Amino acid sequence: MKKLLFLTVTLVLCSSVFASADFFDTIQSVVSPDSKEGKIIAGASQMLAGSKDIDYKTERTIGEGLALEGLTRFGNPVKNDQLQQYVNLVGNALAANSKRPTIPYSFAVLDSPVQNAFAVPGGVIFVSRALFTVLENEAELAGVLAHEIGHVAAKHALKSTQRAQMIQGAGAITAASVGGEKGKKLADTVGNLQTMLFDKGLDKDMEFEADLAAMETVYRTGYDPAAFIKVLEKLQKLEATSKDKNGSWFSTHPPLAERIARLKAKLATYPDYSTQAHVDGRFQKYVKMK
Amino acid sequence: MRLMRGLPMGIKMGMCAVVLLCASIACAEEKRWVASDGTSLKVEASATSENVVDLLVGTEVSVVETGGRWVKVRTEAGATGWVYAGRLAETRPSAEVAGTDDPLFGESMKKSQITTAKADSARSIRGLSPETVSYAKSRGTSETCKKSLEKILGRKVSAMDVRSFLKEGKIGEYAQNTGRGK
Numbered sequence A: 001m002k003k004l005l006f007l008t009v010t011l012v013l014c015s016s017v018f019a020s021a022d023f024f025d026t027i028q029s030v031v032s033p034d035s036k037e038g039k040i041i042a043g044a045s046q047m048l049a050g051s052k053d054i055d056y057k058t059e060r061t062i063g064e065g066l067a068l069e070g071l072t073r074f075g076n077p078v079k080n081d082q083l084q085q086y087v088n089l090v091g092n093a094l095a096a097n098s099k100r101p102t103i104p105y106s107f108a109v110l111d112s113p114v115q116n117a118f119a120v121p122g123g124v125i126f127v128s129r130a131l132f133t134v135l136e137n138e139a140e141l142a143g144v145l146a147h148e149i150g151h152v153a154a155k156h157a158l159k160s161t162q163r164a165q166m167i168q169g170a171g172a173i174t175a176a177s178v179g180g181e182k183g184k185k186l187a188d189t190v191g192n193l194q195t196m197l198f199d200k201g202l203d204k205d206m207e208f209e210a211d212l213a214a215m216e217t218v219y220r221t222g223y224d225p226a227a228f229i230k231v232l233e234k235l236q237k238l239e240a241t242s243k244d245k246n247g248s249w250f251s252t253h254p255p256l257a258e259r260i261a262r263l264k265a266k267l268a269t270y271p272d273y274s275t276q277a278h279v280d281g282r283f284q285k286y287v288k289m290k
Numbered sequence B: 001m002r003l004m005r006g007l008p009m010g011i012k013m014g015m016c017a018v019v020l021l022c023a024s025i026a027c028a029e030e031k032r033w034v035a036s037d038g039t040s041l042k043v044e045a046s047a048t049s050e051n052v053v054d055l056l057v058g059t060e061v062s063v064v065e066t067g068g069r070w071v072k073v074r075t076e077a078g079a080t081g082w083v084y085a086g087r088l089a090e091t092r093p094s095a096e097v098a099g100t101d102d103p104l105f106g107e108s109m110k111k112s113q114i115t116t117a118k119a120d121s122a123r124s125i126r127g128l129s130p131e132t133v134s135y136a137k138s139r140g141t142s143e144t145c146k147k148s149l150e151k152i153l154g155r156k157v158s159a160m161d162v163r164s165f166l167k168e169g170k171i172g173e174y175a176q177n178t179g180r181g182k
Helices: A002-017 A021-030 A036-050 A056-074 A081-095 A129-133 A138-153 A163-169 A181-200 A204-221 A226-241 A256-267 A280-288 B009-028 B095-099 B106-112 B116-124 B130-139 B143-154 B159-169
Strands: A106-110 A117-120 A124-128 B031-034 B039-042 B051-055 B060-067 B070-075 B080-084
Touching: A056 A106, A056 A117, A056 A124, A056 A181, A056 B130, A056 B143, A081 A106, A081 A138, A081 A204, A081 A280, A081 B159, A106 A129, A106 B143, A117 A138, A117 A181, A124 A129, A124 A138, A124 B143, A138 A204, A138 A226, A138 A280, A181 B130, A204 A226, A204 A256, A226 A256, B051 B080, B060 B080, B130 B143
Parallel strands: A106 A124
Antiparallel strands: A117 A124, B031 B060, B039 B051, B039 B080, B060 B070, B070 B080
């Protein structure tokens, strides 16, 4: 108890004196995230991160850097313009009904054999080709895209690292400043977020929040929100037999059973959900083309 | 108050009760906020009905009547019409969302109330920002990846494209009685 109290007081003092991203990130890297100390540090770090807003331009710059790293790691977009346009139409229809409808969103299907989807700050969202093997209709695709939109809308990735604050701290980011100290901080932030988004995954509460936001967005747009639960149930079955989980939704997201249970509870708040759209034919038409 | 002088106490109390009742009805009027981009006030409860006025995200409206998935509302400016229920929220969107936080088109959209079509054209001029080009250079990112991201960011999806897409799929405000889409 004394140890925890000491740690908390130290963190509060340090945050007020240094407000240093590197300080928090360094401590986070040496303390087990599941330990009591790790959770306190993560919470304090998130509180501090959430206390300052990052402007959209900086957010977008971090996101585009991360998008480049994502393309390098997971592969380039599937060469099928009609499929890409189709996914962008579904995604933009959802984004207009999200909690952050006034920024531009872009979507791409990547030629990756790993079942995954991820969003980078600012509104670029990727879905892997492999994930389409699990999906059966447009409402299911909508659930996956809306989950990722939920992360962008709530700025989950940015709230997960203090480094992002440091980029903005020294004035607006410009092409010229990317070459200097600011560029180093941008690279550090993108590197830090890469590990979080592609390997470790975001905080599980953020995932639950994105799930519930997805259901609301899907419902408000007019798709059946139960379709998202169906996707997670199919992934749950796949997880049981999957040997390689690296980089997939299995490795970067909280246990599917818990997510499904929470979503089923939320579904009860939409009494007319089963009358909402599934759209099978159009989905099959575009997805078979891939 | 002078007008009420000389009136019997019972009538005075009755008049006060009527005033209080009217005030309570006005206060009880349900409020909603526009939560979706590209929302229009419609003459009738139908997506294909004529537009009365376009409503920006964050606009406060008062509920006049509900009819299934459509809500009849009145704006603060006094315009009345129908809005699809999915486009309204029971709580006010955050100031950031309502004001739109994209400097490329947000402020102009907020201040001049420009049309969705103009906002769309602003969205479509996106490509790699100079900062991203510098970042890619410093990281030695391949030309293929840079071109891929440029193509992703440059893809055009207008509000009209989205409306046509929803209409074709019979989704949301375009749903028929079955609501299942095709």
